[in-house]
Amino acid sequence: MHPAIQGLLTIAIGVSACVGYFYLSNQILDKVLFPPRGPNAGRNINRANMIRPWLFLFPALAALGLYLAYPVVETLRLSLTDRVPGGGYTWAGLDNYIQMANEPKFWEAMRNNMLWLIVVPAMSTAFGLLVAQLTDRIRWGNLAKSLIFMPMAISFVGASVIWKLVYDTRPAEQDQIGMLNALYIFFGGTDPQTWLTIPFWNNFFLMIVLVWIQTGFAMVILSAALRGIPEETVEAAVLDGANPFQIFFRIKVPQIKTTILVVWTTITITVLKVFDIVFAMTNGQWETQVLANYMYDKLFRANDWGVGSASAMVIMLLVAPILVWNVRNARKEME
């Protein structure tokens, strides 16, 4: 069967199964199990209302449990076991973690990930805030914002191709076709550089790609936050003779501090999961390894599920503080 037809069929089956499930389960509850009639009508209504939420929730909870909650536990288990050739697992304790800690590639990935964690959220948020503030009061601001927002729609892989062309290198005697080298030569550089193979600094060339993508996200959120600042506070500052920089840093930024924090943490999470950019541009060569790509290498190239799962747990551990913080905020908000 052609996959496209299969796809259409899946949509039809999936949608009708969902609708059918919700409709029929509610019907059974109301008509068969606890009909709101007869001597026990009142009790039946109460009982039906106790069960109904779970009918609505069941498919979603099943998907959440199976695809996100269970894997956390299972990955933890896999990281503590070794696969026996031929099937089965043996308890390995912390062996996988120790083996991982002895690999220089792992520490390289950790170091790079820390760099990514510092640079990308900081740069994206700063650029986003800058653009949000600059475009706030100019007439073509919306057009400018929409163009800077555009990379959000481009895949990491597409962005990698775009930036690989920017970083392209030709031999010195030829015309450079990569913009960076062309500029470098224009401003007096002698030898064209292969930017992605310069250890340490190449990390920053990869980070630029993610900053380029994430700035739009930061800008959209911060721009809304800036609009939400009460006019009076700014007007009062103007009357007191504050200059634009003072107004921005002393009046506006403090009022949107929580939003900045939210943007920062959201980008941090994206950074921890970044895989495609490194995979497509350098595949971790020339000391550009990051945790997510290291994990992919271990799982699917070296077929080492133990160490692969251990490195996945490291990513989970790094995300954990943000997870806790988010949950606490959400609970506070609901009270």
Next chain:
Amino acid sequence: MSDIAGTKPALRWVVHASVIFLVVLWVVPTLGLLISSFRTADQIATSGWWRSLFPSEQNLTLRSAAPDTQQLENGVYVIEGTLFDADSSTIISKWGINSRAIDAFEPGQTAELRRGGTITVDAQGNYRMENPEEFTGKRGARVFVTAELPPEFTLANYHKVLLAEDSTDSMGKAFFNTLTVTVPATIIPILVAAFAAYALAWMDFPGRALLIAAVVGLLVVPLQLALIPLLKFHLNIGIGKGYLGVWMAHTGFGMPLAIYLLRNYMAGLPRDLIENARVDGATEFQIFTKLILPLSFPALASFAIFQFLWTWNDLLVAKVFLIDASGQTTVMTNRIVELLGTRGGNWEILATAAFVSIAVPLAVFFAMQKYLVRGLLAGSVK
């Protein structure tokens, strides 16, 4: 602020200039790839894409007509013609007949041919070869010209990438595979999540707050953790690698954001509306389908765009749950990564392939930006 900027024109200009600078910085990399996708391999390899926007000086190797077209005029053998197409407006600045001295002659000058005879080339590319003896050989004489060429673009790359039948460069199949992954993976989670979101927003039951907190927590769980356990699970229940698996995976991974976005939106709907409906005797199922779903359209659209962009642009989930050894189910992102590896130098193929995959999300982005922004604002945990 406008009043301050109004009193300080200098500051206003600085603002405009900085925004222009930033916009250019953000747009130019994409523009470079887009323009490259309309250039031939030779053009891309020999000059930067920014040069293609202006007339450029190029060195061309051309050939005169073959000796069998010669005519005898007053005892002299003559071959006449033009080096370019008849309607070409190219102007030659220098020319030569030897590859080591390609700019030896000015237009209008006459050169001695090695095999005997002379050739004269004018600025428009018209040439006249004369020889007292007969011209011999099968092919015409080589002429090297330096000429100012107008910008030139081609659709050949798109033709090749999209339509080439057996070519390994073909993106046509990958395009349909991506579409096949994306559409069900966008529609099904919406439906499942909408019911759950309604329950979490408007039904009262023990454990509700805990469930909402759990959804917020799962929002940030890296999907990297899910790869091996779920691949194992898919292999165990017999669906293996394939579309069904990738649809299920995307449904699961998209669920927290879907529930979170939709619940936040639904919780903001007016309480009276729902309670009046309840008093009027509507069942919860009716309230949901007749009232909540239509009212929640903006939130549904927001999530649909997110999920669409995310599944269309995804590489990792497709690699793990879909693409098997046969390579029949490859998606566009994966094809591009393969091209980067095997044909890293063939920018015309790469640029075109990348743009084929970027075009659809960009169109969706510009058409539905309003909903995307709204979704982002609702989705970032406040």
